[in-house]
Amino acid sequence: MLTRRGAAYAGAAGLAALALSRLARPHAVNAATHPYEVTHTDAEWRKLLTPAQYEILREAGTERPFTSPLLAEHRAGTFACAGCDLSLFSSKTKFESGTGWPSFWAALPGAVDETDDRSFGMVRTAVSCHRCGGHLGHVFPDGPKPTGLRYCMNGLALRFVPAPAGAS
Numbered sequence: 001m002l003t004r005r006g007a008a009y010a011g012a013a014g015l016a017a018l019a020l021s022r023l024a025r026p027h028a029v030n031a032a033t034h035p036y037e038v039t040h041t042d043a044e045w046r047k048l049l050t051p052a053q054y055e056i057l058r059e060a061g062t063e064r065p066f067t068s069p070l071l072a073e074h075r076a077g078t079f080a081c082a083g084c085d086l087s088l089f090s091s092k093t094k095f096e097s098g099t100g101w102p103s104f105w106a107a108l109p110g111a112v113d114e115t116d117d118r119s120f121g122m123v124r125t126a127v128s129c130h131r132c133g134g135h136l137g138h139v140f141p142d143g144p145k146p147t148g149l150r151y152c153m154n155g156l157a158l159r160f161v162p163a164p165a166g167a168s
Contacts, residue, residue: 038084038132049083056154057083057134060126065100068155076163082156084132086111089151097143097150102158104151105143114139127151
């Protein structure tokens with residue numbers, strides 16, 4: 001039987017866990033707290049993106065696992081937003097998660113926004129581009145050190161930009 005005291009403790013523990021998860025990602029902002037630098041009408045987005053990119057970036061869709069060519073991308077460089085070209089992830093933070101989507105243990109500072117996603121009867125943290133608001137994927141607390149995070153991104157939401165020759 002849940003008492004008022006037990007409910008209060010459970011609520012406090014939940015708030016503490018939420019606060020700690022946000023401390024682990026100090027670069028993340030709530031998408032609703034700022035205007036986007038890059039905006040387009042729906043018709044303009046449809047012209048700029050492929051239908052599959054539009055579904056993911058503008059309608060929060062998800063590509064099928066193990067279909068992204070970026071899974072096999074291991075060169076030095078950055079992964080940018082396919083909607084606005086903002087650099088989002090360094091190749092130095094990419095790792096093989098085995099989930100079927102490109103995964104990273106950290107985003108570049110100020111590159112992504114995070115919001116609660118309560119779809120499909122669960123609570124997840126959705127990740128979007130800070131510049132255009134495009135949906136990228138989700139972040140989970142089951143990644144490798146040093147952050148313990150797994151940014152599970154849709155490959156179609158990203159574009160790989162190789163590092164210049166000779167750069168490491």
